[in-house]
Amino acid sequence: MGMSSFPVFIFLFMVCLCQSDDRLMPAKPLLPGDVLISEGGAFAIGFFSLKNSTSSSYVGIWYNNIPERTYVWIANRDNPITANMPGKLVFTNSSDLVLLDSTGHTIWTTTNNFTAGDGETAAVLLDSGNLVIQSPNGTGIWESFHYPTDTIVPNVRFSLSSADVTKRLVAWKGPNNPSSSNFSMGGDTSSDLQIVIWNGTRPYWRRAAWGGEAVFGKFQRNSNFVMSQTIVDTGDGYHFTVTVPVGSPSVRLTLDYTGMLNFQRWNSSTSSWTIFEKFPSPTCDRYAFCGPFGYCDSTEYVPTCKCLDGYEPNGLNFSQGCRRKEELKCGNGESFLTLPTMKTPDKFLYIKNRTFDQCTAECSHNCSCTAYAYANLKNVNTTLDQTRCLVWMGELVDVEKFDSTFGENLYLRVPRSPVSKKSTVLKIIVPVMATFLLLFTCIWLVCKSRGKHRSKKVQKNLLCLNPSNELGNENLEFPLVSFEDIITATNNFSDYKMLGKGGFGKVYKGMLEGGKEVAIKRLSKGSMQGIEEFRNEVVLIAKLQHRNLVRLLGFCIHENEKLLIYEFLSNKSLDAFLFDATRKSSLHWPTRFKIIKGVARGLLYLHQDSRLTIIHRDLKASNILLDIDMCPKISDFGMARIFCGSEQQANTTRVVGTYGYMSPEYAMEGSFSVKSDTYSFGVLLLETVSGLKISSPHLIMNFPNLIAYAWSLWRDGNAREFVDSSISESCSLQEVIRCIHLGLLCVQDHPNARPLMSSIVFMLENETTPLPTPNEPLYFTIRNYETDRSSEYIQRSLNNMSITTLEAR
Ligand SMILES: *[C@@H]1O[C@H](CO)[C@@H](O)[C@H](O)[C@H]1NC(C)=O
Ligand SMILES: *[C@@H]1O[C@H](CO)[C@@H](O)[C@H](O)[C@H]1NC(C)=O
Ligand SMILES: *[C@@H]1O[C@H](CO)[C@@H](O)[C@H](O)[C@H]1NC(C)=O
Ligand SMILES: *[C@@H]1O[C@H](CO)[C@@H](O)[C@H](O)[C@H]1NC(C)=O
Numbered sequence: 001m002g003m004s005s006f007p008v009f010i011f012l013f014m015v016c017l018c019q020s021d022d023r024l025m026p027a028k029p030l031l032p033g034d035v036l037i038s039e040g041g042a043f044a045i046g047f048f049s050l051k052n053s054t055s056s057s058y059v060g061i062w063y064n065n066i067p068e069r070t071y072v073w074i075a076n077r078d079n080p081i082t083a084n085m086p087g088k089l090v091f092t093n094s095s096d097l098v099l100l101d102s103t104g105h106t107i108w109t110t111t112n113n114f115t116a117g118d119g120e121t122a123a124v125l126l127d128s129g130n131l132v133i134q135s136p137n138g139t140g141i142w143e144s145f146h147y148p149t150d151t152i153v154p155n156v157r158f159s160l161s162s163a164d165v166t167k168r169l170v171a172w173k174g175p176n177n178p179s180s181s182n183f184s185m186g187g188d189t190s191s192d193l194q195i196v197i198w199n200g201t202r203p204y205w206r207r208a209a210w211g212g213e214a215v216f217g218k219f220q221r222n223s224n225f226v227m228s229q230t231i232v233d234t235g236d237g238y239h240f241t242v243t244v245p246v247g248s249p250s251v252r253l254t255l256d257y258t259g260m261l262n263f264q265r266w267n268s269s270t271s272s273w274t275i276f277e278k279f280p281s282p283t284c285d286r287y288a289f290c291g292p293f294g295y296c297d298s299t300e301y302v303p304t305c306k307c308l309d310g311y312e313p314n315g316l317n318f319s320q321g322c323r324r325k326e327e328l329k330c331g332n333g334e335s336f337l338t339l340p341t342m343k344t345p346d347k348f349l350y351i352k353n354r355t356f357d358q359c360t361a362e363c364s365h366n367c368s369c370t371a372y373a374y375a376n377l378k379n380v381n382t383t384l385d386q387t388r389c390l391v392w393m394g395e396l397v398d399v400e401k402f403d404s405t406f407g408e409n410l411y412l413r414v415p416r417s418p419v420s421k422k423s424t425v426l427k428i429i430v431p432v433m434a435t436f437l438l439l440f441t442c443i444w445l446v447c448k449s450r451g452k453h454r455s456k457k458v459q460k461n462l463l464c465l466n467p468s469n470e471l472g473n474e475n476l477e478f479p480l481v482s483f484e485d486i487i488t489a490t491n492n493f494s495d496y497k498m499l500g501k502g503g504f505g506k507v508y509k510g511m512l513e514g515g516k517e518v519a520i521k522r523l524s525k526g527s528m529q530g531i532e533e534f535r536n537e538v539v540l541i542a543k544l545q546h547r548n549l550v551r552l553l554g555f556c557i558h559e560n561e562k563l564l565i566y567e568f569l570s571n572k573s574l575d576a577f578l579f580d581a582t583r584k585s586s587l588h589w590p591t592r593f594k595i596i597k598g599v600a601r602g603l604l605y606l607h608q609d610s611r612l613t614i615i616h617r618d619l620k621a622s623n624i625l626l627d628i629d630m631c632p633k634i635s636d637f638g639m640a641r642i643f644c645g646s647e648q649q650a651n652t653t654r655v656v657g658t659y660g661y662m663s664p665e666y667a668m669e670g671s672f673s674v675k676s677d678t679y680s681f682g683v684l685l686l687e688t689v690s691g692l693k694i695s696s697p698h699l700i701m702n703f704p705n706l707i708a709y710a711w712s713l714w715r716d717g718n719a720r721e722f723v724d725s726s727i728s729e730s731c732s733l734q735e736v737i738r739c740i741h742l743g744l745l746c747v748q749d750h751p752n753a754r755p756l757m758s759s760i761v762f763m764l765e766n767e768t769t770p771l772p773t774p775n776e777p778l779y780f781t782i783r784n785y786e787t788d789r790s791s792e793y794i795q796r797s798l799n800n801m802s803i804t805t806l807e808a809r
């Protein structure tokens with residue numbers, strides 16, 4: 001310490017001794033170096049400078065007992081005092097706090113101009129962190145809590161009134177620059193029912209209109225830590241408040257300089273702030289992330305943009321949102337579709353004093369109304385109107401589908417659906433399948449119905465298998481679900497319920513009686529999956545029970561409709577992850593390896609362990625479904641063929657499958673065996689490791705296709721370059737290289753050279769087993785595929801050698 005600073009040190013020391021108080025009085029200004037400490041010692045107020053800008057000084061409040069200096073309030077954030085003109089904070093006779101620089105210029109001031117008749121007013125720093133100017137009888141004249149900077153601490157009543165623009169939170173400009181940035185947070189400009197973060201004047205995040213919950217949001221990590229967010233109304237509009245039980249660690253909400261609202265608490269064991277919640281998340285939460293009439297489905301493993309019912313994407317991506325599929329003809333019998341657990345859209349009209357029915361009428365009577373929502377605010381003590389009818393005239397923007405614990409019903413206007421006419425009696429044509437005889441390669445499958453009543457009740461149909469066949473003689477009790485139930489379960493095949501589509505038709509999510517979630521596959525009428533494949537799939541899957549095979553729960557045939565009911569798998573198919581730029585990074589190597597092993601076990605079961613030899617013939621990434629735990633399930637048995645125990649190979653005149661996944665002997669000669677599945681598995685393996693599609697040659701520089709690319713890198717000892725860059729950190733190099741090696745063994749030209757699934761499962765499970773050296777796969781590697789045909793389907797008749805390319809599956 002230099003000689004010159006010695007007197008300053010003495011001066012500071014002396015001032016601190018005489019200022020160990022919690023209040024400012026007219027005769028007692030606050031000088032640089034002084035610190036006022038609240039009675040319980042939680043907060044302090046004083047002058048400070050920040051790192052990197054020591055020339056500027058501010059007056060602010062910080063946590064007194066937290067070692068990491070954290071400011072909760074700053075008086076003069078946009079007007080710092082230059083350090084060479086040290087000022088003072090005075091409390092005037094007219095009950096105002098005034099910050100002056102050394103020349104006597106006012107830097108910052110309150111504007112109370114209040115003179116007490118008798119007794120003294122004072123500015124007191126409370127233990128809550130609130131700086132309050134108190135009148136002689138103790139009431140507050142001014143509080144710093146009413147003018148937050150970028151931080152809310154517990155018990156601040158944060159106004160949601162649009163009139164209080166000056167009371168918004170405003171973020172710092174940078175980590176060491178407390179001046180006001182363009183990010184702010186406060187009540188919405190048009191209504192105090194919602195909270196918005198703005199980037200300048202553009203909304204950046206929005207908390208949907210409050211629906212009357214007593215506790216707006218509650219965070220509970222464990223029994224020791226609970227934080228509640230509540231809306232309070234004390235007669236002057238809604239306020240937002242955060243509360244924690246007495247004795248909890250310090251908690252604060254801060255709008256940081258990047259526009260994030262962080263909920264933090266002090267962790268005394270690590271001596272640091274821990275963020276335990278933050279908004280917005282990078283996808284769904286961002287304002288209008290999916291554009292007008294789009295919504296973000298956050299119930300998906302990876303949040304996804306979708307269009308509201310009756311709308312379709314307006315362009316290739318969601319930057320333009322969605323548009324109506326067909327114009328609504330006003331007054332011509334539209335109806336409302338109930339979408340549960342939704343984040344209600346922005347830009348509503350708030351109509352006061354309406355019952356639910358009046359609110360419905362409000363929307364149905366006006367042609368431009370697109371949706372409405374209703375809530376009752378009764379369960380809170382409000383002096384304001386307790387009804388909350390929101391209607392939307394036009395655009396629906398910033399919508400999100402939550403999981404079941406959040407959100408509310410949104411009533412969306414849709415053209416009247418044919419099923420809602422209750423008078424229509426749906427005919428159920430029962431048992432087309434009745435007494436039909438299915439003679440397959442070597443087994444008999446008899447399917448007969450129990451009765452042909454045209455009853456609206458659910459028909460139980462017994463699917464009988466001929467006791468003399470190899471499948472054994474157990475009977476399958478197998479529900480034939482009525483078409484009407486399916487209509488109900490899928491909201492008349494509403495787009496909102498759609499999980500996916502392809503050439504075979506569409507798959508919907510539905511809920512059957514009893515709340516069971518199912519996936520309903522509706523085969524399109526022109527689908528190449530004819531009645532033969534349909535029966536094939538029904539009979540086959542019904543008999544198969546393996547954790548890596550999708551389970552069939554029922555089926556339905558109605559006129560031209562063919563429907564299959566499967567267990568619902570929440571994570572869609574493997575290709576939706578593998579080939580999606582944003583999702584692929586969430587599919588880490590351990591998960592991919594688990595999927596590979598699961599698929600191998602599922603195939604092994606089909607080939608060997610199910611008492612039959614079943615050849616899938618269409619194994620590919622889009623046929624691998626993933627459950628909630630990312631456990632793979634092989635689906636789509638429409639093309640599968642059953643073999644007798646002894647038969648190992650067959651020929652067909654009808655080649656069906658998908659380009660790229662088909663082995664050379666099958667694609668060229670129509671000859672297939674379990675080794676054709678092995679080939680497809682090898683392709684799938686290479687795709688899973690590389691994250692590249694089999695037939696996207698343009699993605700792979702200088703190589704005709706993925707197999708050639710893999711071979712070349714592996715041969716030259718550069719296999720690690722083949723690994724998907726988004727997993728190169730999470731993966732075990734030994735495992736991935738082994739997988740590439742195994743993949744190359746599976747895609748060898750000669751079927752006999754390819755391993756059986758039993759060996760593959762063994763080689764995957766036992767990492768030390770040496771692997772044979774693969775032969776170079778020549779057949780396809782010297783041929784170029786046409787442009788991306790990965791999703792195309794071929795059906796080829798060997799008689800006339802014509803190739804038909806069918807719809808994408
Ligand atoms: C503070 O200054 C140092 C050196 O001048 C610089 O390296 C650092 O990035 C600055 N930090 C901030 C947050 O501006
Ligand atoms: C404030 O009031 C005290 C006495 O009440 C008086 O002595 C003092 O001059 C006043 N100060 C100002 C700035 O008016
Ligand atoms: C304060 O109020 C008094 C009268 O109550 C008025 O004369 C004076 O101009 C006011 N001062 C300010 C700064 O507004
Ligand atoms: C306290 O004083 C203020 C201002 O002097 C006055 O408006 C308020 O009514 C008083 N409150 C009570 C409880 O006396």
Ligand SMILES: *[C@@H]1O[C@H](CO)[C@@H](O)[C@H](O)[C@H]1NC(C)=O
Pocket residue numbers: 182200
């Ligand atoms: C903040 O807003 C102003 C005016 O709208 C603009 O000029 C400025 O570039 C914005 N700053 C940032 C960091 O976006």
Ligand SMILES: *[C@@H]1O[C@H](CO)[C@@H](O)[C@H](O)[C@H]1NC(C)=O
Pocket residue numbers: 199200204258259
């Ligand atoms: C905020 O808006 C500015 C333009 O006004 C833009 O450049 C910036 O990227 C936006 N920030 C975020 C986080 O969206």
Ligand SMILES: *[C@@H]1O[C@H](CO)[C@@H](O)[C@H](O)[C@H]1NC(C)=O
Pocket residue numbers: 267268269270274
């Ligand atoms: C503090 O942080 C440590 C390490 O992150 C964590 O284990 C502990 O649970 C935290 N304690 C509290 C009270 O949050």
Ligand SMILES: *[C@@H]1O[C@H](CO)[C@@H](O)[C@H](O)[C@H]1NC(C)=O
Pocket residue numbers: 315316317318319320
């Ligand atoms: C979305 O589509 C528009 C044109 O419709 C295009 O300009 C924009 O770059 C696309 N955005 C992304 C992220 O692909």
Ligand SMILES: *[C@@H]1O[C@H](CO)[C@@H](O)[C@H](O)[C@H]1NC(C)=O
Pocket residue numbers: 353
């Ligand atoms: C609410 O509406 C009813 C009629 O629907 C009316 O009698 C009542 O006065 C209204 N209340 C308010 C506060 O406007």
Ligand SMILES: *[C@@H]1O[C@H](CO)[C@@H](O)[C@H](O)[C@H]1NC(C)=O
Pocket residue numbers: 365366367368393
């Ligand atoms: C429908 O609502 C719009 C927007 O509020 C309004 O301008 C229009 O007059 C209303 N039409 C009818 C028929 O009420």
Ligand SMILES: *[C@@H]1O[C@H](CO)[C@@H](O)[C@H](O)[C@H]1NC(C)=O
Pocket residue numbers: 379380381
């Ligand atoms: C509403 O206020 C009344 C009286 O002030 C009180 O008895 C009641 O418990 C409060 N209800 C709620 C939900 O806070």
